[in-house]
Amino acid sequence: MDSIVPCLNLNLYSEPTSSSSTTIPKITPKIEPLDEPPPFLPTTTYISHTHPHLPTHHQTPSVPPPPEPDVSSEFNRISELFRSAFAQRLQKYGDVAILPDADPISGAIVPYSNPETQVSNVVISPRGGRKQDQRSSELVRVTDLKPEDYRSFRGGIRRTRMIFDSLRAFFVAEDEKCRDLLTPQRRLRVDLKVATLMKNQGLWLYRDKRIVGAIPGVSIGDVFFFRMELCVVGLHGQAQAGIDYVPASQSSNGEPIATSIIVSGGYEDDEDAGDVIIYTGHGGQDKHSRQVVHQKLECGNLALERSMHYGIEVRVVRGLKYEGSTAGKVYVYDGLYRVTDTWFDVGKSGFGVYKFKLVRFENQGQMGSVVLKFAESLRTRQLDAWPKGYVTLDMSSKKENVPVFFFNDIDDDHEPLYYEYLNTTRFPLHLYDHGAKGIGCDCVGGCLDICSCANKNGGQFAYDLNGILVRGKQLIFECGPHCQCPPTCRNRVSQKGLSNRLEVFRSQETGWGVRSLDLIQAGSFICEFTGVVLTHEQAQIFTMNGDSLVYPSRFPDRWAEWGDLSQIFADYVRPAYPSIPPLDFAMDVSRMRNVACYMSHSSSPNVIVQLVLFDHNNISFPHLMLFAMENIPPMRELSLDYGIADEWTGKLSICN
């Protein structure tokens, strides 16, 4: 049963993929290029609902495609469409970057207009007057994205998700405040609130096209903490239902077409073997998720059947139990599957259920859910049962709270082990000369918003109660050794060191790299970038010796991108305070270093540098703390923007 059972029309769709690993199988005959562009040319298949040309099993690749425009121009049109959705935001970032340090107003943030106004602003789409809050019925497939196009789409996804996360943190903080004042109340469904707000602002992605197949910018293995996030990025449009589909009424031939499903174990008759899923149709359950009536072949069930009939690929998202998530669960995008079989069966309850066999397309890269489970299994594994390639299970020699792994299964290079592991940056001793005078707060019982350390941050803490960075700042003041507050104080986050199990690994492509064995939530602290601090003068001497130095001032101000809600709140200005002079020190990592300096460079990084001060008072010598800019699944390489001007695809040899 584990082999693929082709259905009647499947042979049309299993055309071999190109050699590019990011390419998914082209699945429709209509993708046949008209004027034989090179195989790399981006092609967009366009199944317009105005064209009565849904593929049927009678069609062969030789059937002429519908009278659509040239494929590449069609691609460009759609690409531009999506891009334009983010252009405004990019503009905003530009503005922020050159904002003079003028406005001293605090973090008082007020929506610039009431929700009603906002709604009315976006109801009419700028193009064509169609309602924005309704999904398009236009079926589109985007394939063979060029790397730069993919990056562009991914940038859009990332910014949108960052807004989601930031808004969530913002509303959670609001909610916390309210609860202090009022009587105990139900917790707000912040996820819903955020999603609605973003929808009203027109920030949901891919609503003007109904995408079959991969969502541009979403990678296999991407992890989501909330179901609504899937709606926001266009992976799955249903807030609760497990099958998303184009309804019959909107379909060109009057038949519904399924585009994505969520497998989260809610139906007892599901059988999930990874590459092959026996998926139960929806319906027939009572409030307690018990099957109480027969399912019918309608709605999503019918749509899945139709997708099988037409060979339409289906996105699969898995819901997995995960303690670290507020909902106790995360959603992982596992790639594209095809429905190969369907039948009506008697479920365990004795009631009839529809079953669908889904088989994963090959050449898609490892499933995110498999990686998550694998990483989880390592947590409890005996030392001798670790996979080959783990040279040491803690290169920090217990200097970090959690082990730092060292993995190399491609050669004998053990170079990182020859350096002394430095778990915190070594600053010049004179920075500590001034002692404790007036540095710390007196909050013996724990810090509140009125604490002096909060004041230094502009009247609020930079982190939420879970230690998530709410908003990037030029400099963050954490409570420190001179404060009276307990170690559990919420304003001590980055000083506590690692909480995720990081791993230095060797790869053919990037040389040394860093990845995590744990899922890292966006906004959470990862590690410090440590080294021995050299003053300007000392650095000049060192440079003459040819030693490699890291210059903190060269890291771009990526912190400004994190938590920027100017898209949502027009007067969401970045507080000018604290404002610090450009950093003028260097870090020597030639003898002592930590895991951070093995991170690869990327111009679209998933890790940002946030400057933090806590153990001394000199704003010219902050710690370089690294935070996750997006949810980073286990085994995905971490990357930093080192401020290198050129487009750099390989590993930065910053430590060599």
Add this chain to the structure above:
DNA sequence: GCAGTATCACACGC
């Protein structure tokens, strides 16, 4: 475990 909410499709009705 329940309830308070989302979305969406579909059904009406004008």
Add this chain to the structure above:
DNA sequence: CGCGTGTGATACTG
């Protein structure tokens, strides 16, 4: 036939 509104279904979250 298009648009608005109401209703029912649904693998959610706190």
